[in-house]
Amino acid sequence: MALTDDAIDKIKAMIVAGELAPGSRLPKEEILAGQLGLSRNSLREAVRALTAMRILITRQGDGTYVSSLEPHLLLESLSFAADVSQGATALQLLQVRRLLEPQATGLAAPLLKEQDLQELRNILDRSRTVTTVEEFVAHDIAFHLRIVEAVGNPVLSMLLQVLSTRTQRVRIVRGSRTRDALDNAHRDHEQILDALRSRDALLAASAATVHITAVEQWLATSLTDVPEEPLTC
Template sequence: MADNLIKPLGKRMSLTAELIEQLRSQILSGKLAPGARLPTEQALVNSGGVSRTVVREAVAALKADGLVITRQGVGAFVAEKAGTETFRIRPEEMATLEEVMNVLELRMAVEIEMAGAAALRRKPEQIDKMYEALEKIEANIRNDVDASESDYDLHNAIALAASNPQFVRFLNFLGTHLIPPHDLLMKHDFAMAGKDEPAPHLKRLNQMQSEHRAMVEAIEKQDATAAREATRRHLANSIERHRAAYDMRQAVTD
């Protein structure tokens, strides 16, 4: 069974992420049934062509997801409730530009209406929180520091202003995966820039910040239509920024 369960791993994503995906697929499809023992560590090393470290990291991730349990000295087994896994976005699913764009599209379905609700219901102190987050993002950009955490704070402040706990729960559910790491775009920009040409990441980040400010200003004015449109524009542009970086990468690797 171990010989044909796992295919040799390639370079489409990290080896750990690919092994996790293959094992998860086997579990959720029922090929590895609840209670079944996973192939031994050595069998996974041999069939996947990976190191023991990769295998151990993959099993640990599946255990954290509730798909696998381990028994000391015995091995790893499929959890009894593995087939009832709830929806979630995992760290390895935010490792590539393509996957980031998928999450941005998901956010568009929720955050546009969230911004409209925030415009209608916001309180003065909540607007203050939004501007505080904007200032933190700008400071991060000036200091060339990743602004993902401050970016999350801004969107969370908008969710709170919407006065609907489900919006807050959605953002908390996505957590750190809500905002794509800014350095994911930056590393592609640096790779594309010439030796004497500055990487264009600052232009991208300043454009993003301009979009953020338009969202906050519309919410402050209690203009729900403008808030929805500013949010739609921001997320649509974010998708295009990531798509452009992806296209540039493809042009270089083809």
Template sequence: MPLATTRRAGLVDQVIDQLRTAVTQGEWPIGERIPTEAELVDQLGVGRNTVREAVRALAHTGLLEVRQGDGTYVRATSEVSGAIRRLCGSELREVLQVRRTLEVEGARLAAAERTEEDVAGLWAVLSRRETELREGRWEDFARTDAEFHCAVVRAGHNRLLTELYRGLTEVITASVAATSSITPGAEHAPEIGHEGLARAIADRDADRAAAEACGFLDELLERIESA
């Protein structure tokens, strides 16, 4: 009996891993309905109970959301993100305060630890961000802006901080969209740009990088309080 239980648990874990990978690698984007239980059974070659347990486990962590009579939808890109969304909801002020806590130290580490490849990546993302801003493609702009901040933290090469920050992906993107809507328009591009932060990281100036990140987020907090 223990051996059978171990085999069953291992099979469920394998299905969980496959479903998680489909979400984290973007095969199933946020808000999209995943294949039906019957389709997953056919694709994975396992029983309905195994699929059901795996989906239930990922719904419990916040990665998936089961809507009775409608299907199962992707709710977050990681379990960390799902937990954060349940805990803090969408309170913009709280999200920005947490961002400031992580991003200031993330910028400092990035300036100290970044590689030339990291710097090139930052400038590439900023170029794409500026084009989307100029063309008024706000949804794309919000995603790319969040991508830039993730790239900054990643450039610090601290795996724990990077994973913690990655868990904020959805709420960060939502906060970018919300703060952009306060003062939208291409005429605000210099005001809300991140070129100073990228230059500080490229120059390996840790104090300036931290100040750039802190000043930007402090400005956003002031902006939402006066909006």
């Protein structure tokens, strides 16, 4: 593994130094391996790892290229880590989300057009008619993402998606008393939308803070308390 790590570091160094620019094609395997002083096996392992990180992309029959290296593209590789996070790690992700999303919600308040607000209204209306947790979470994600997208920063949008993935949200709702969790979420969403409609950035940020903090507090409590009765799924 040490040899593979060394190979990864050498390729990254070439990218950072500008020797391999975004979108450029890597030299042929035997040439690059000789240039970096690596075995071809180590180079192949490094390319596989960097491809998984979205730093490199492989085009069938054409070769391997440096990706665009856009931050939001590279952040996608972190989604799996968020998906499998549980316990204290999931709580830490929620804490970071609480630091970022309320500010993004406040920034969105003056930027959302009337048609955007109507779209948010439609999402919330549909969320009240769902029959499964998975359907509710899909609408929940759409609601928050639509707000953040109004800010116009794809890095922020992707980072917030990574911090709270669909899998993680379903796990949290199922781990709580589902009916209560859904009722509370509906109430919080309505308060966020009301604040956005009033174009009140501070109120919108506050409503988003309350919403995320409630989930964070429940998760923190669940790490230390053992429920006296089974939780509804």
